[in-house]
Amino acid sequence: MQKLSNDIVVILGASVFFLLITLFIVVLLMAYKRRDYKHLKEKRLLEEDFNSQLLRSQIEVQEQTFSQIGKELHDNVGQLLSTSRMLIGLAERSLQTPPDTLLTANATIGKAITELRSLSKSLDKDWLSQFNLLDNLKAEVLRVNAGNAISANLHIHAEPVLPSSKQIILFRIIQEAVQNALKHSNCKVIDIYFYRKGTDAEITVADNGTGFQNKENKGMGLKNMQYRTKLLGGTIHHESSIKGTSIVIVIPQTLETDEN
Template identity: 50%
Template sequence: MVSFIVIHRKRRNQFIRDKLTMEKELEQQLLQSRIEVQEQTFQQIGKELHDNVGQLLSTSRMLIGLTERELKNPPDTLLTANATLGQAINEIRTLAKSLDKEWLERFSFSENIQTVIDRINAGEVIKASYEEQVPLLLRSDEQIILFRIVQEAVQNAVKHASPASILIRVQKEEEGYTIQITDDGRGFDTATVKRNMGLTNMQHRIHLLGGIINIQSSPGNGTNVHIYFPLQKKEL
């Protein structure tokens, strides 16, 4: 009787362990599928921006250029409109590339982040900088996941915080890496802010790498997004 109870408990415990393992694997598969769908959507949006919106703006700029050449003394407003359109075209091209996974995979994480930094600095409103203690040696799928997380954090700062500066810093830890995105913007109360889609996506993505995200902020004191992920990452 005792041996029967022991065997039953062992089988039950094994069943529970197997069930938990299957649930974790299913969760990983669902997260990965969600990320893949998002990447496909990003790629389609990038293509539309480049092929349609970009072409319309390029055509408009060409027409403005023709008008300038026909006028002996083109007004300053026309010249300004031409220059502004040129900036908009460059911005859309850069944005379209940042949404294209296949394009991002051609470059390293650092190179892709530097493109984000350059785009922010081109606006001459926010001073953005990037510091890297050691190069991140990542597989292409890993670097895309991390890039999307940092991209989301930076966009949140630009859109909501009105910062004067943004700093992205990569550091090597004993058993992993940390990435910090710090801004000196208006900050917010982390206890009352609602969980939005952007933050949820960041959490889902870092979970695929076995990492964590911690956000520190308070009104008037800027925001620090702290990302940690281990060297021994999960297989995607």
């Protein structure tokens, strides 16, 4: 009986010993895994920080380059065009009946000067902070209507309340939707609607074209729009039929101005 008790004690002692060894090994493995995870996390953060710093540096260099190009366009090319227009104007006034070609040339250079000023302004490094979504969309609508083949219309039922950094991304989404309609829908009318849906901004780009007739056209540009909408924390979906296509974008917006 005494021998049996001793055997039980030995077995229990051995079991406890092996259990402690097992727990110790498990704790070591968990500590290693935790340290390994921390190391990988720190490495990923360092890589992200490096990529972020690299991207920021690239953007700064691009901003400086674009700013210089914009200044050159405005100061040099713009001045040359203005001088040319002035000379054409002098020629017009010296003629009793200026030919239509001269009048057309004057008008064309005037339009070129306007476009050049707009371009040089967009290349300025302060352009992003001053970006206005609706103003740029109005200019986009004017460009579409200038061709006289398609009628584009902007309907603003509620102005979106977004910082300029988000406005420019939203502008590219809408611009992509308009370009898709121009290229693939065979439409005659494009309507852009702005609504407020609760605390969100809802934008619809609708055309009266023939819709997406095949999968290839259906996918063109939509991935870019989906990706950019996701960056804004919003959603996007489209409906297409033989009567036309509607793309609906819903973006969360800041409503600080509504609270004042």
